Amino acid sequence: MKRGWLVGLAVCLSLALAQGYRVQKGDTLYSIARRYGTTVEALKALNGLSGDVIRVGQVLQVSGTPAARPAAANRDWRFYQQGRAAWYGPGFQGRRTASGERFDTYGFTAAHRTLPFGTQVRVTNLRNGRSVIVRINDRGPYTRGYVIDLSYAAARAIGMSGSATVRIEVLR
Known part of the structure; x- marks a missing residue:
């Protein structure tokens, strides 16, 4: 019984912290996950997605805020x-x-x-x-x-x- 209550609380908290993101042309689950500092798997789970297909205009629940983009001169990754x-x-x-x-x-x-x-x-x-x-x-x-x-x-x-x-x- 306690476990079910804890799972319910976790779901409520994640939904409360989640915000909507409207899919733009050129977006992929990978690019959205990177922007919000999460994983593709977490995005799929939060939105009940079984595949990788998203549509322009679709609203996805995302948790957190967009990660700050590093200045181009400071990029040390490829x-x-x-x-x-x-x-x-x-x-x-x-x-x-x-x-x-x-x-x-x-x-x-x-x-x-x-x-x-x-x-x-x-x-x-x-x-x-x-x-x-x-x-x-x-x-x-x-x-x-x-x-x-x-x-x-x-x-x-x-x-x-x-x-x-x-x-x-x-x-x-």
Whole structure:
């Protein structure tokens, strides 16, 4: 009986401390969690979400206040990721991306699961050391084990013919 009372009190306190955040274009659960100093798992639990999909205009409960952003000159961290990359085939030319823009096979763009739209990243092919800078404008990849989908032009720039192991570095 005491345990049920304590759980109820904890839920009431977390709801009382929670505030609403309206999802903006380009937001991901990861970016919102970072902004509020929490985890994706905590956000999902607080909002009863089972997946990672959120919609523009949706109001999410968040606890705490937005974390202060460090001045750009004081940034001593970088986001790095390593894994497999693939590229979009010609059948995607002109289709709408998750950001709402039309896909251009010859543009230097990419799809990533969590990085905000507009983020500039350097993608380096670890087999040959060649790099390209791309802008995130889509969500994906949806193939298990892959971390990024590149446009045809970006894949060619780093010497990819199929898939490749790459390193991703966020620039801004």
